Amino acid sequence: MSDCNGCSAAAPAVEFPGRKGVAPTTRVAVIGPPNSGKTTLFNRITGLRQKVANFPGVTVEQHTGLAVLPDGREAWIIDLPGVYSLAPRSEDEQIAHDVLTGNRGDTPKPQAVLLVLDSTNLARHLMLAAPILALGIPTLVILNMADDLRKRGGHVDLKELSLQLGAPVALISARQGEGLDRVYEFLAGAMPKPTPKELPVLQDVPKCRQWAGHVGNQAQYRPPVPPKWTRRLDAIFLHPAAGVLIFGLVVIAVFQTIFVYVTPLMDGVKSLFAVSGNWVASALPESLFRSLLIDGVWKGVGSVIVFLPQVLMLFLFIGILEDSGYLARAALIADRTMAKVGLQGKSFIPLLSAYACAVPAIMSTRTIENKRDRIATILIAPFMTCSARFPVYTLIILAFVPNRPVIGAFLGTQTVAMVGLYALGFIVAVITARVLKSSVLKSGRTPFLLEMPSYRWPTLQSLGLRLLDRSVVFLRRAGTVILLVTVILWIAAHVPFVNGKPPAIENSLAGTIGRTIEPAIKPLGFNWKIGIGLITSFAARETIIATLGAIYGMDDPDAQSQDLQKAIHRDLTPGGAVALLIFFAFAMQCVSTVAVVRRETAGWKWPLVQFTYMSALAYLGAFVAFHLMA
Amino acid sequence: MLQLSGNTGPAEQPVTLVDLRRGDAAILDHIDLPGEDARRLMELGFLPGTQITAGLSAPGGDPRVFQVDGSEIALRRETARRLKVRVPQSQRQV
Ligand SMILES: Nc1nc2c(ncn2[C@@H]2O[C@H](COP(=O)(O)OP(=O)(O)O)[C@@H](O)[C@H]2O)c(=O)[nH]1
Numbered sequence: 175m176s177d178c179n180g181c182s183a184a185a186p187a188v189e190f191p192g193r194k195g196v197a198p199t200t201r202v203a204v205i206g207p208p209n210s211g212k213t214t215l216f217n218r219i220t221g222l223r224q225k226v227a228n229f230p231g232v233t234v235e236q237h238t239g240l241a242v243l244p245d246g247r248e249a250w251i252i253d254l255p256g257v258y259s260l261a262p263r264s265e266d267e268q269i270a271h272d273v274l275t276g277n278r279g280d281t282p283k284p285q286a287v288l289l290v291l292d293s294t295n296l297a298r299h300l301m302l303a304a305p306i307l308a309l310g311i312p313t314l315v316i317l318n319m320a321d322d323l324r325k326r327g328g329h330v331d332l333k334e335l336s337l338q339l340g341a342p343v344a345l346i347s348a349r350q351g352e353g354l355d356r357v358y359e360f361l362a363g364a365m366p367k368p369t370p371k372e373l374p375v376l377q378d379v380p381k382c383r384q385w386a387g388h389v390g391n392q393a394q395y396r397p398p399v400p401p402k403w404t405r406r407l408d409a410i411f412l413h414p415a416a417g418v419l420i421f422g423l424v425v426i427a428v429f430q431t432i433f434v435y436v437t438p439l440m441d442g443v444k445s446l447f448a449v450s451g452n453w454v455a456s457a458l459p460e461s462l463f464r465s466l467l468i469d470g471v472w473k474g475v476g477s478v479i480v481f482l483p484q485v486l487m488l489f490l491f492i493g494i495l496e497d498s499g500y501l502a503r504a505a506l507i508a509d510r511t512m513a514k515v516g517l518q519g520k521s522f523i524p525l526l527s528a529y530a531c532a533v534p535a536i537m538s539t540r541t542i543e544n545k546r547d548r549i550a551t552i553l554i555a556p557f558m559t560c561s562a563r564f565p566v567y568t569l570i571i572l573a574f575v576p577n578r579p580v581i582g583a584f585l586g587t588q589t590v591a592m593v594g595l596y597a598l599g600f601i602v603a604v605i606t607a608r609v610l611k612s613s614v615l616k617s618g619r620t621p622f623l624l625e626m627p628s629y630r631w632p633t634l635q636s637l638g639l640r641l642l643d644r645s646v647v648f649l650r651r652a653g654t655v656i657l658l659v660t661v662i663l664w665i666a667a668h669v670p671f672v673n674g675k676p677p678a679i680e681n682s683l684a685g686t687i688g689r690t691i692e693p694a695i696k697p698l699g700f701n702w703k704i705g706i707g708l709i710t711s712f713a714a715r716e717t718i719i720a721t722l723g724a725i726y727g728m729d730d731p732d733a734q735s736q737d738l739q740k741a742i743h744r745d746l747t748p749g750g751a752v753a754l755l756i757f758f759a760f761a762m763q764c765v766s767t768v769a770v771v772r773r774e775t776a777g778w779k780w781p782l783v784q785f786t787y788m789s790a791l792a793y794l795g796a797f798v799a800f801h802l803m804a
Numbered sequence: 805m806l807q808l809s810g811n812t813g814p815a816e817q818p819v820t821l822v823d824l825r826r827g828d829a830a831i832l833d834h835i836d837l838p839g840e841d842a843r844r845l846m847e848l849g850f851l852p853g854t855q856i857t858a859g860l861s862a863p864g865g866d867p868r869v870f871q872v873d874g875s876e877i878a879l880r881r882e883t884a885r886r887l888k889v890r891v892p893q894s895q896r897q898v
Contacts, residue, residue, distance in 0.1 A: 258847040258848065259847050261843070263840060263844075294874075295873075295874040295875060297873070297874065298849050298873045298874055298875065301847070379843055379846040379847060379851065380846065380851050380852070383846075383849075383851055383873075397874060408859075408860055408869075409860070412860040412861070412862070412869075414863045417863065418863055502878075506861075506862045506867060506869070506878050507862050507863065509862060509866075509867050509878075509880070510862060510863075510864055510866055510867075513880070519867075621837065621841050621844070621845065621879065621880070621882075621883035621886075622867065622879070622880045622883065623844065623845070623848060623877060623878070623879065623883075624867065624877065624878040625848070625875060625876070625877050625878075626869055626875075626876035626877070626878060
């Protein structure tokens with residue numbers, strides 16, 4: 175017997191004890207082709223009892239959760255990536271294959287499988303049933319989208335299908351919660367091994383399709399009529415003129431929301447942190463501990479949380495676009511343009527998101543199946559001008575660029591400078607993508623395939639769970655690292671003690687480091703003060719403002735922005751200011767981004783390559799700019 | 805209406821998916837791509853003998869959506885060119 179309870183020698187990668195403190199004995203895998211409704215079903219049966227992690231060593235995300243069966247027992251559910259077959263070619267397929275065959279040491283072999291198929295496209299989806307049933311693991315064949323099948327006049331004889339497949343079959347609607355009792359019944363029941371009437375040769379795709387067609391015929395499968403609404407909507411959304419216009423409007427809506435509408439929310443979060451920080455500060459006696467808590471921890475955590483409204487809004491947008499089916503159409507429309515730089519349509523939305531923040535952008539590259547395209551997109555995303563650069567650009571531009579009209583009252587020099595910096599990041603991203611895609615990340619001939627799902631209304635539950643899931647990942651990964659770095663920076667600014675007191679910042683460890691690196695940054699036109707700012711800005715770009723504020727002895731750099739501008743103006747030549755802007759445009763000064771790239775590429779290689787490349791580019795760019803200006 | 809041999813190069817060159825206009829249907833003959841890539845396409849329904857209908861496209865005609873085996877799959881021109889098709893006699897009006 176291979177499906178015993180105690181024989182899994184290796185412990186699961188994620189500890190997943192049940193509510194009673196013991197790991198449930200039933201482990202069930204959910205598998206199915208993409209867009210069959212796996213996630214919807216998984217969310218239905220596990221609700222909020224979910225965990226998300228990466229499979230160790232690979233970029234595939236592992237969603238696990240607990241289902242509570244009607245008899246009170248619990249089952250451990252793992253949602254496997256969407257695949258069309260089990261032939262291990264892509265990373266996703268490899269994972270699905272290895273988990274189901276018990277070949278992943280970190281994930282015990284499941285005792286049962288929920289195979290989710292789209293009942294509105296059953297003949298083709300049944301192809302996946304062949305390799306799954308051949309595994310010999312007890313399987314429930316779930317025909318999802320029952321509501322859609324019914325509405326569009328499709329039909330299938332479940333008894334006969336079950337007979338042909340030698341496995342129980344359930345017709346459900348994961349979205350409406352219909353037919354779920356059959357799923358629970360299966361999970362709580364005896365779970366027999368499948369005994370299919372016959373199985374095709376698995377390596378032979380045409381044979382598999384023939385078999386699937388035959389099984390479908392035996393079960394009187396009548397496919398539903400094509401979705402009327404999808405055709406109608408596509409006639410609009412893919413219309414040569416109207417389609418492009420709508421695409422443009424969607425892009426503008428995303429931009430407008432993350433830059434304009436979310437700003438008050440972000441300001442709100444910011445002042446919430448400031449007020450609560452002051453409040454805590456006034457409640458505590460003056461001490462080093464208080465300074466660490468307020469200036470280190472509080473500000474550090476605050477600097478990440480400030481982005482949460484933006485990140486959530488982005489994920490809400492991406493969620494709506496993806497769940498509604500429009501994302502595939504947007505990718506189709508953007509594909510030609512993206513192909514010019516060697517990327518593809520699916521890179522578009524992540525790159526657009528990167529204008530808000532590279533972290534959610536990099537997380538959303540998961541929709542790109544092609545691994546090389548995905549890595550290329552990840553590598554160029556931080557060049558897009560994220561919102562953390564904005565305050566830095568603003569400070570330096572206000573300090574150095576006199577506002578003179580360029581075109582009447584509409585366009586001033588300061589605006590031109592700002593737009594120029596946005597363009598600069600974009601251009602470097604494009605060049606980098608071209609270089610990468612014509613060298614190390616060349617895609618070979620792997621064809622670009624994009625399945626167009628039917629349009630559907632996004633559901634609140636799915637959007638809500640997605641937001642929750644993404645914000646947990648954002649806060650956990652970014653928050654922990656940022657916290658650590660800010661604490662380290664705080665310590666560096668407060669040691670060594672002089673007469674039992676922390677030193678003035680120029681004598682601190684940070685100051686010493688700033689002076690030590692001064693020879694290295696002098697060619698860029700920066701002095702040691704800017705040097706300290708640069709060092710701290712590697713935690714998060716906008717930190718440089720607070721640091722410079724501290725160095726120039728201003729308690730509240732925001733309120734004293736005028737003074738800060740003057741102080742910087744005194745310390746930097748115009749050439750140095752341009753160099754500093756260029757440095758910020760190119761450098762990867764963001765620990766959160768490094769952390770998320772490590773997570774999403776499953777290793778240190780790509781974040782290191784990216785960090786080195788961007789730093790080198792920043793240094794060279796700043797050097798050239800300083801010397802051209804001098 | 806399809807204009808097949810006239811403007812697609814040498815007359816003996818088989819017709820490919822690229823030659824289909826919106827609404828045209830054809831039968832897939834074979835896929836001129838390396839094994840793995842062909843397999844991937846086959847898993848999505850592009851099996852020899854299957855009917856493929858050309859659908860809408862991105863502006864400029866590339867990539868184009870094809871209806872095959874109950875799904876809609878978009879392919880770039882460079883890939884569509886590798887899918888050789890037979891056009892049913894009834895549609896061949898050249
Ligand atoms: N009409 C209908 N739509 C569903 C059903 N289950 C899922 N969907 C929708 O199908 C789309 C894909 O579902 P999802 O769970 O993300 O699929 P996955 O890719 O297999 O995880 C989403 O827009 C869902 O809302 C269902 O039973 N009926």
